[in-house]
Amino acid sequence: MLNGVNVYLIGMMGAGKTTVGRELSNQLGYRFFDTDTLIEQVASQTITQIFTDTGEEGFRKLESQVLSEISAYTKLAIATGGGIVLKRENWSYLHHGLIVWLDAPVELLIERLAQDNTRPLLQDVNPAEKLQKLLEQRQRLYAQADIKISIAANDTPEQLSRLIIESIPQVLKPKAVCPENSNN
Numbered sequence: 278m279l280n281g282v283n284v285y286l287i288g289m290m291g292a293g294k295t296t297v298g299r300e301l302s303n304q305l306g307y308r309f310f311d312t313d314t315l316i317e318q319v320a321s322q323t324i325t326q327i328f329t330d331t332g333e334e335g336f337r338k339l340e341s342q343v344l345s346e347i348s349a350y351t352k353l354a355i356a357t358g359g360g361i362v363l364k365r366e367n368w369s370y371l372h373h374g375l376i377v378w379l380d381a382p383v384e385l386l387i388e389r390l391a392q393d394n395t396r397p398l399l400q401d402v403n404p405a406e407k408l409q410k411l412l413e414q415r416q417r418l419y420a421q422a423d424i425k426i427s428i429a430a431n432d433t434p435e436q437l438s439r440l441i442i443e444s445i446p447q448v449l450k451p452k453a454v455c456p457e458n459s460n461n
């Protein structure tokens with residue numbers, strides 16, 4: 278159905294991109310990559326150390342580098358970091374594949390990330406307010422995805438992956454009826 282086209286998961290921190298991406302790759306028979314893990318491997322540092330040493334700017338450079346390299350491959354399910362949508366150049370790589378937005382309510386993100394100290398942007402006096410602000414800044418960017426999946430607290434990664442796969446034909450169809458793709 279996908280002909281090897283990559284699937285990129287985008288959305289806020291805590292939406293489940295890493296968790297769902299891994300399961301989605303199983304269901305699709307794809308390989309799984311997470312841009313944050315690749316960044317840590319390239320830099321031989323944790324995300325937190327990269328932010329400390331080079332700031333968000335240094336991190337974003339590595340993120341774009343990793344994305345550009347990984348986009349050359351096919352048959353991948355890729356969990357991105359929540360801020361990948363911020364750079365225009367990243368969209369040219371994301372659009373090589375199918376882009377899926379995992380859209381979770383801020384309350385659920387807060388709940389999931391309450392005990393987490395691996396997201397430097399949330400090491401703030403008021404993480405809930407920070408998440409809300411980031412969502413407001415990014416929502417219109419996430420909305421440019423091909424598929425939006427609304428997440429509820431009890432949705433399992435297995436259910437969400439099935440939902441993503443079920444949604445794929447609807448976004449592939451318009452391409453199939455483009456005049457240049459038609460046999461008529």
Ligand SMILES: Nc1ncnc2c1ncn2[C@@H]1O[C@H](COP(=O)(O)OP(=O)(O)O)[C@@H](O)[C@H]1O
Nearest residue numbers: 289290291292293294295296297389432433434
């Ligand atoms: N569908 C889900 N059901 C239950 N817990 C989840 C689900 N998706 C993610 N989580 C949990 O929420 C936290 C954040 O998930 P993660 O996959 O790291 O999100 P992201 O990569 O979008 O930041 C993790 O502790 C993960 O186990």
Ligand SMILES: O=C(O)C1=C[C@@H](OP(=O)(O)O)[C@@H](O)[C@H](O)C1
Nearest residue numbers: 289290291313358359360396397
């Ligand atoms: O939203 C963001 O700007 C970030 C999200 C993180 O990834 P997850 O979305 O997987 O948590 C990670 O890339 C980094 O801490 C920055």
Ligand SMILES: [Mg+2]
Nearest residue numbers: 294295356357
């Ligand atoms: Mg992640």
